Amino acid sequence: MKGLLIKDYKLMKNQKGYFIVLFLLCVVFAAREGGESFCVGFITYVCSLFCISTISYDEFDNGNAFLFTLPFTRAQYALEKYGFGLLTGILAWAVGTLIASVAWGLRNPQTELLTQWLPQCLMLLAADWVLLSLLIPFQLKFGAEKGRIVLLIVLGVLFAAIFAGGYVLQLLNVKLGDSFDFVSALEKAGFTAAVLIIGAVAMVISALISRGIVEKKEF
Numbered sequence: 001m002k003g004l005l006i007k008d009y010k011l012m013k014n015q016k017g018y019f020i021v022l023f024l025l026c027v028v029f030a031a032r033e034g035g036e037s038f039c040v041g042f043i044t045y046v047c048s049l050f051c052i053s054t055i056s057y058d059e060f061d062n063g064n065a066f067l068f069t070l071p072f073t074r075a076q077y078a079l080e081k082y083g084f085g086l087l088t089g090i091l092a093w094a095v096g097t098l099i100a101s102v103a104w105g106l107r108n109p110q111t112e113l114l115t116q117w118l119p120q121c122l123m124l125l126a127a128d129w130v131l132l133s134l135l136i137p138f139q140l141k142f143g144a145e146k147g148r149i150v151l152l153i154v155l156g157v158l159f160a161a162i163f164a165g166g167y168v169l170q171l172l173n174v175k176l177g178d179s180f181d182f183v184s185a186l187e188k189a190g191f192t193a194a195v196l197i198i199g200a201v202a203m204v205i206s207a208l209i210s211r212g213i214v215e216k217k218e219f
Contacts, residue, residue, distance in 0.1 A: 133206030
C-alpha cells in the first residue's frame with residue numbers, strides 16, 4: 001500500500017502549479033468578508049477530488065491491466081484510495097482552516113475560535129468524508145464518464161426526494177423549527193463529534209463496498 005501512496009503522491013506532485021493556484025484562491029476567498037467557510041470547504045473538496053482523478057489515471061489506456069500485476073491485493077488498492085483521499089483532504093483542510101482562522105480572528109477578535117469557528121470547520125471536514133464515500137465507489141464501478149452520469153442521477157433523485165419531503169411536510173403543516181431548536185440546544189462539541197462519527201462511518205461502509213467492487217472487477 002505504501003507504494004500505491006507514493007505513486008499517487010508523484011501524480012499529485014506533477015500538478016503542483018494547480019495546487020499553488022488553489023492556495024492563492026483560498027487566500028482570496030478568506031480575505032473577503034464572510035468567505036472563510038467557503039475558503040475551507042473549497043480547498044478541502046477540490047484537493048480531495050484529486051483522489052478521484054488518480055483512479056482515472058490508473059484506468060487510462062488500460063493501465064489497470066499492468067498495475068494489478070504488481071505485488072498488492074485488490075483490497076489494498078481500494079483501501080489506498082480512501083487513505084490517500086483522507087490524507088489529501090485533511091492536509092488541505094488544515095491549510096484552509098489555518099488561513100481562514102487568521103482572517104476570522106482579525107475580523108472577529110471578540111469571538112472564541114474553538115467554540116464558534118472550529119466546529120464549522122470540522123463539519124466541513126466531515127462533509128468531505130461523505131463526499132468521498134459517495135464518489136469513490138461510483139468511480140471504481142462505472143469509470144470516469146459513466147460514474148459522473150450515475151452520480152448525477154443519484155444526487156438528482158436524492159434532492160428530488162428531499163424537495164418532495166419538504167413539500168409534504170408543508171402540506172401537513174409540520175414545522176421543523178422545533179427540531180432545529182433541539183440541535184441548537186445540543187452542546188456544539190457533542191454535535192460536531194456526532195457529525196464526524198457519521199462521516200467516518202460513511203467512509204468505512206463505502207470502503208467495504210469499494211473493496212467488493214475492485215475484487216469483482218475484470219481488466
